[in-house]
Amino acid sequence: MAFTVSDAAAACGGISYGPEAEAARAWRCDSREVREGDGFAAIRGAKTDGHLYIKQAAEQGACVVLAEREGLEGAGIRPADFPGVSFIVTERRTEEALALAASEYLRRVAPKTIAITGSVGKTTTRELTAAALAQRYKVHSAVRSFNTIIGCALTVLSMAEETEALVLELGTNHFGEIAEMVKYFPPETVIITEVAPAHLEGFGSVCGVLRAKLEICGSAKLKKIIFNCDNALLREAMSHNYDNVIKIGVGREAGAGILIEECRVALSDGGPSTSVRCREAGREITLSAPLFGEQHAYNMCFALAAAESCGVSAQETARGFDAMAQLGGRGLCRRTARGVWVIDEAYNANPASMRAAIRNARAAAESLGLRKCAALGGMRELGGSAPEWHREILEAAAGFDSVLLLGDEWKECGAPLADNFTLCSSLDELVSRALEESAKGGLILVKGSNSYGLKKAVAALTEE
Incomplete structure (x- = not known):
């Protein structure tokens, strides 16, 4: 066994009980998601305590449990009561113990590590990067938006020992969060996709967002920064900092290391396609992927x-993109x-991504001569500037037949x-009205903060 329960316990200063077992495996924090052979991390949350669900996790097949000693005592659980389950018992908070164990495993496997952050585009960029790297390496990345310290730890522990390249996604809604993630999981290459209004309740301003995103550059192993050089804040920050690493700007403006010269978006019976022609070091590169929108x-x-x-060539990257599938909830x-x-843009929303979605939907509908409708949920965590941003989005959507x-x-x-806007009192009303709009034909955009549950509208519209 390459990385055992005993190894994980030593990494986090805990004690192991029960049979020796591999610690590198799929891990869950929700007992309802546990499958045979999984690990279960008992985390104390704001609403409930994972220690209360250890028995349920074991019954569903968990064979390794990470828990706090105090939490076990409070739940009346003894490792000896589960003879077939390996326990890692720690005096630390489970989240910290999980990160320490994952950090040690990452050190042992030592894959090439790339981390991505930004106000928009993190998950899509992660999937594109993994698809390109897979043309040459054994790649591991998150199966969904595991972009917190817990999510990154779960991703790392689930990678195979043979993994050669790891792609992580780092999100944040408060200062210090990304800094903590790169402390445990230091990348050599980082990508900052954009700095835009998002989570302003925690950051106060876009300058605060910039400060939070730049924490990714604190990685002890940092060798390369890839960034959006069309963003004035990012461009300014890069021009005066990080001179000891390679910096590559991506954008449409002169001076970009990778210059975007042309982008075409198409929507056909085969689905969406976004093609880009770019120039790097004097050579022209053309790429295409099954994505929807110029932002891609x-x-x-x-x-x-x-x-x-x-070390992956542009030709290999192009092949990786061609083989990708569409991404649910993101266009x-x-x-x-x-x-x-x-x-389907139902996964989440902030002003930048909402504007892009509206612009793309309008362009596609008009190019195909289609009636256009939008079902939009509110944008959360924008703080005191929320009214201003929502007014801006209403203006952007004014040309739709129905919103x-x-x-x-x-x-x-x-x-x-205006008369073409309808404020719905509930999700059920929005779904009902969206189905009425669907009967009129055309194109319907669905987007909003994830907490509004707009995936229900997507399901209702597409289940036929």
Whole structure:
């Protein structure tokens, strides 16, 4: 066994009980998701305590449990009561113990490590980067948006010992979060996709967002920074800092290391396609991926630069992109039996991503001569500037034939609603009205903060 329960216990200063077993495996923090052979990390959350669900996790097949001694005592659980389960018992908080164990495992496997952060485009860039690297390496990345310290630890512990390249996604809503992640999981290559209004309740301003994102550059192993050089804040920060590492700017403006010269977006019976022609060191490169939206030109070029930093050629990157599948909740385009296009952007929203989604949907509908509708949820965590940003989005969507709105943010922003806007009182009402719009044909964009549950609207529109 390459990395055992005993090894993990030593890494986090804990004690192991029960049979020796491999610690590197799929781990869960939600007992309902546990499958046979998984590890279960008993985490104390704001609403409940994972220690209360250890028995359920064991019954569902967990064979390794990470828990706090105090939590076990409070739940009345003894490792001896589960003879077939290996326990790692720690005096630390489970989150810290999990990160320490994962950090030690990462040190032992020692893959090429790339980490991605930014206000938008993190997950898409992660998937593009993994697809490119997979043309040459055994790659591991998160199966979903595991972009917290717990999520990164779960991702690292689930990678195979033979992993040669690891791609991590780092999100944040408060200062110090990314700094802590790169302390445990230091990348050699980092990507900063964008700095835009997001999580302003925690950061106060876009300058605060910049400060938080730049924490990724504190990695002890940092060798290369890939960044959006069309963003003035990022461009300024890079021009005066980090002179000891390689910096590659991606953008449409002169001076970019990878210059985006042209981007084309198409929507056909085969689904969406975004193609980009870019120039790097005097050579022209053309890439295409099953994505929807001009913003993905940046994401594709970020991934190109990251793959090249690991020795993957542009030709190999292009093959990796061609083999990708669409990403659910992030511009996934589906055509219903009635011929209506549904653009699924239901995963999340901030002003930058909302503007891009509206712009892309409008362009696609108009190019195909289609009626256009949008079902929009409010944007959360924007602090005191929320009304201003919501008013801006209402203006951006003014040209749609119909716009369905969900959330108090739209009502509280103080803007009068034109006749083509409808403020829905509940998700069920929005779903009902969206189905009515679907009967009229055309294209329907669905986007909003994840907490509004707009995936239910996508399901209702596409289940036929």
